[in-house]
Amino acid sequence: MKILISSCLLGEDVRYDGANSSIAFNPKFPFSSKELFMDILCENEIYSFCPEVAGGLGIPRNPAEIVNNNKPFIVKDENGTDVTINFLLGAKKALDICKEENIKVALLKANSPSCGNIKIYDGTFSHNLVDGQGLTARLLKDNEIEVFNEEQLRELSKFIKTNK
Template sequence: MHKILVSSCLLGQPVRYDGQSKGLKNDILTLWLQEKRVVAFCPEVAGGLPTPRPPAEINAAKVVTATGEDVTGEFQLGAEQALALCNAQQIKFALLKESSPSCGRNNIYDGSHKGVKVAGMGLTAEKLVKAGIQVFSEEQLPELVSALAIAENN
């Protein structure tokens, strides 16, 4: 049975920049939690950022807060720790929060801090994908379920 790295905020943990969560209520996620397949992780907190914290966006390969602070190092550290955790626990699948500068799988904010989304990946999602881990956003839960079923039937 495969373990799944899941963004802590999707599990209801108040770790987002605004001190909130984005708890995902879903029967399959509840089942995975009961089966002890879920490994909760927040790369931003793991990278040393506080909660709450100023919102950050990727701008010209740097992660910068709305107040102009460069937090790229913290985001990179969190991404490295996510990959290390996946390697240590042989995790090959991740369910991450879309649009996050860490976890965004298909889109992120454009760096202007004006609420504009663009195609792209957050630092953690990109690092995991490059390492061969299958990354899905909460908007792709059916695709993750299918990928897990294929992996477990092989």
């Protein structure tokens, strides 16, 4: 199965701070999760994608949060610069790839203003998580693409098995 995966989860240094969120090398994940992740990588066709870089933002970049999570969306970085258009562009490019390649499922980084599928930071740069979705996760879900995060590898694996 084709799977779109957040580049940072694959170990690519694309995060705002120039680092990555590698599942394989993160000590917080038990070996069983890493093993499952590696099985998913080996048994499927992986499309690595970072919406924020695709949307024109650099590495490193200032951290950004969603200030208004309903249309009109507003995303600002910690200096108050409006980066909404970059986030919208990245989301659109993610959807374009999914449509072009017939990708029906994505594994996206939790809590990100682009990739988060359940929680996002509240827009005050206070480390407070609230219910909500990043702009890319939201657009993919709105277009019937299933989105899982790195805490949901078992659910993703089950989805793959039942939709082969």
